[in-house]
Amino acid sequence: MKTATRQPVRAVDPESLRIVEGPGLYFPHHEFPCTGSRTGQLSRDRRVLRAMIRFENVTKVYDQKARPALDAINLEIDRGEFAFLVGASGSGKSTFLRLVLKEDRASSGAVYVAGQNVATISSWRVPRLRRGIGVVFQDFRLLPQKTVFANVAFAMQVIGKSRSVIRDTVPEVLKTVGLEGKEHRFPHELSGGEQQRVAIARAVVNRPGILLADEPTGNLDPTTSMGIMGVLDKINQNGTTVVMATHDDDIVNEMRKRVVELRNGVIIRDESKALYTSMIPVVGASRRLKDASGREDTAPPATPGSEGAR
Amino acid sequence: MRLAFILGEIGGGLRRNLSMVVSVILVTFVSLTFVGAAGMLQLQINQMKGFWYDKVQVAIFLCSDGATSASCATGPVTEEQQANLQTLLESAAVTQYVNDFTFESQDDAYRHFTEQFANSPIVDSVTPDQLPSSFRINMEDPEKYQVISEIFSSQPGVETVIDQRQLLEQLFTVMNGASLVAVLVAGVMIVCAILLIATTIRLSAFSRRRETGIMRLVGASKTVIQLPFILEGVIAAVVGAALASGTLWAVSKFFLGDYLSQQYPDTAFISPGQTLLLAPALLILGASLAGISSLLTLRKYLKV
Numbered sequence A: 001m002k003t004a005t006r007q008p009v010r011a012v013d014p015e016s017l018r019i020v021e022g023p024g025l026y027f028p029h030h031e032f033p034c035t036g037s038r039t040g041q042l043s044r045d046r047r048v049l050r051a052m053i054r055f056e057n058v059t060k061v062y063d064q065k066a067r068p069a070l071d072a073i074n075l076e077i078d079r080g081e082f083a084f085l086v087g088a089s090g091s092g093k094s095t096f097l098r099l100v101l102k103e104d105r106a107s108s109g110a111v112y113v114a115g116q117n118v119a120t121i122s123s124w125r126v127p128r129l130r131r132g133i134g135v136v137f138q139d140f141r142l143l144p145q146k147t148v149f150a151n152v153a154f155a156m157q158v159i160g161k162s163r164s165v166i167r168d169t170v171p172e173v174l175k176t177v178g179l180e181g182k183e184h185r186f187p188h189e190l191s192g193g194e195q196q197r198v199a200i201a202r203a204v205v206n207r208p209g210i211l212l213a214d215e216p217t218g219n220l221d222p223t224t225s226m227g228i229m230g231v232l233d234k235i236n237q238n239g240t241t242v243v244m245a246t247h248d249d250d251i252v253n254e255m256r257k258r259v260v261e262l263r264n265g266v267i268i269r270d271e272s273k274a275l276y277t278s279m280i281p282v283v284g285a286s287r288r289l290k291d292a293s294g295r296e297d298t299a300p301p302a303t304p305g306s307e308g309a310r
Numbered sequence B: 001m002r003l004a005f006i007l008g009e010i011g012g013g014l015r016r017n018l019s020m021v022v023s024v025i026l027v028t029f030v031s032l033t034f035v036g037a038a039g040m041l042q043l044q045i046n047q048m049k050g051f052w053y054d055k056v057q058v059a060i061f062l063c064s065d066g067a068t069s070a071s072c073a074t075g076p077v078t079e080e081q082q083a084n085l086q087t088l089l090e091s092a093a094v095t096q097y098v099n100d101f102t103f104e105s106q107d108d109a110y111r112h113f114t115e116q117f118a119n120s121p122i123v124d125s126v127t128p129d130q131l132p133s134s135f136r137i138n139m140e141d142p143e144k145y146q147v148i149s150e151i152f153s154s155q156p157g158v159e160t161v162i163d164q165r166q167l168l169e170q171l172f173t174v175m176n177g178a179s180l181v182a183v184l185v186a187g188v189m190i191v192c193a194i195l196l197i198a199t200t201i202r203l204s205a206f207s208r209r210r211e212t213g214i215m216r217l218v219g220a221s222k223t224v225i226q227l228p229f230i231l232e233g234v235i236a237a238v239v240g241a242a243l244a245s246g247t248l249w250a251v252s253k254f255f256l257g258d259y260l261s262q263q264y265p266d267t268a269f270i271s272p273g274q275t276l277l278l279a280p281a282l283l284i285l286g287a288s289l290a291g292i293s294s295l296l297t298l299r300k301y302l303k304v
C-alpha cells in the first residue's frame, strides 16, 4: 500500500529534498515565523507559534436564529501536517476554511495562522496572509480564456512576480502536478482531473505554507481522485500543511491521515491515521478524542505516533 | 511586471465593455462641455468688464426734434443751453468726478449709428436730426454716476442722463443667467455621469468577478485588484473631458473668433488660448469624478 511504503522514506526522499532546496519550487515555511521546540512542555505561546493553524474556542454565527456554523471549536494543525475535515453537509467544513483565510470573521474565539491571530491582521495586510495560503475548490475556478500556463502565471503576475521568475517557476510547478507538455492547452481542452491539477498548481505556485482544499475531488471519479491525492500528498511532503475538506470516504480510508470530523459545527472526532468513519476502531492511532461539546482542549504536544505520520 | 499586468487588464476591460465605455465618454463629454461653457461665459464677462469699464461713459443726451420726454417740452436744445451745460461740466463741482468729456454732435451720432447698423434697413429710415446730440463723460469713478445724474437731469435742454455701465450690467446679468443655466445643466449631467460611471464599473467588476476572486485568493493587493477598474473609469472620463475641451476650443476659435467677432467688431471676445486654460480644470474634474465614483462603487462590490 502506498501509505505504508511512503512514510519512512519521506524524510530523506532525495526527490522531495531537491524540490525543497532547489532554486525553483520551494514551499517556504519561511513565509511564517518558525519557532517552538518539539520537546518538553510547551508554553501556550510556543504552541500557538508551532501550530500552523490553531482555533481557540472559535464560534461562527452567520444567522442569529440558526445554530452556529462552528460552535466553540478548539483545534490545532501542525506545520507540515495533512488533515482531512469530514462531516455531513452543513457541518461547518467550508466555514472552517473561510475563517483560516480571513474571508469571514469569527464571532468569538481566536484563529491563529502561523502563530498570528488573524483578527489582528489589518485589512491591507490580509493579502499577505493569503499569499501564504493556497486554496483549491471543487469547481476548479480556472480562467477559461487563459491557457494552463497563463492560469498558473496569473497567480504570480497579480502579486508582482517578474516575468523571468514566472517563466522559470510555472513549468516546474506544472511538472510537479503532472501536467508537463500541456502548458498551452485551454481549460476546456482538459479533463476534470487535469483541470484540478492546474488549480492546484495555481494554488501552490507562490509556495504557500498552507494548502486548503475544499472537496477538491468532489467532481472527479475515484481513479482521477486518487491521482489528485497523489499530487496533494507530494505537495504535503514538500512541507506544505494541507487541510482538505471532503466527503470522499475511499480517499480518506486510503490515505490514512489525520481526520477531524465535524457535526453541526462541533468536532466529534479527531484521530490520526484514521478512517472516514470511526466504526472501525483504529487501535493505538488515536491522537486525541474530544467529547461532543468539543470544549475540552488539552492539546498535548504531538505524540510519537502522529509525528511518524508526518 | 505589475504595471504591465495592470495596463493589460485595463485594455481588456475597455475592450470588453466598449459600449459602456463609449457612453461614459459621451456623458462626461456633454456634461463637461456645459461646465466649460459656463466657464467661458464667466471669462467673457470678465473680459468685457475689463474692456468696457474704462471706456464706458455717462451720456447726457440733449433734447432733439424727436424727443418726447417732459423735460424737452420746450423743443430741441438751444446753443445757449448747450454752452451752459458745457460750463457746468467744467466747473469744480463736476470736474472732481470727471476724467474728461467729449461732445457728440447729431452728425457724429448718425455716423456711429450707420456704422453699427450697417447691415440693417433701419438706417434708411433714420435722419441725423432724429438722433440726439450728447456729452460723453468718462468718469473718474464710475460708481459716482448718481451725482452726475442729479446735477444734469434737471438742467434745461437735457433729455436724459444714462449710465452706460447699467446697460452693460444688464447684459452681464443675462450672461450670468446663461452661465447659471449651463451650470445647472452641467450639474444634472454630472450626476448622470457619476451614476453611469458607477454602473459601468459595477458591470465591469461583475464580468470579471472570476479573475478578481482568484486575485483575492492568491493574495493580490487591493491596489492591483481595484486599480484597473478605477483607471478604466478615469480614462473614459478623461477622454470625455478632452473632447469637451476640444469642442470649447473649436467654439471659441470658429464661432467667437471667426464669426461673432466679425459681426461685432467692437466687442472683445475671449481667445481660443484663453478657452484652453479651462482644459486642465475640465480634465481634473473629469478624472476626479470618475475616480471618486469608482472608488465608492468598488468599496461595495469588490471587497478584499
Ligand SMILES: Nc1ncnc2c1ncn2[C@@H]1O[C@H](COP(=O)(O)OP(=O)(O)OP(=O)(O)O)[C@@H](O)[C@H]1O
Pocket: A062, A063, A068, A069, A087, A088, A089, A090, A091, A092, A093, A094, A095, A096
Ligand atoms: N454565508 C453564509 N450565510 C449564512 N449561513 C451560512 C453561510 N455559509 C454557511 N452557512 C451556514 O453555515 C453552516 C455550515 O456551512 P458550511 O458551508 O461550512 O458547511 P460544509 O460543511 O462546508 O457543507 P458542505 O459539505 O455541503 O460543503 C450551514 O448551516 C450553512 O447553512
Ligand SMILES: [Mg+2]
Pocket: A093, A094, A095, A214
Ligand atoms: Mg462546503
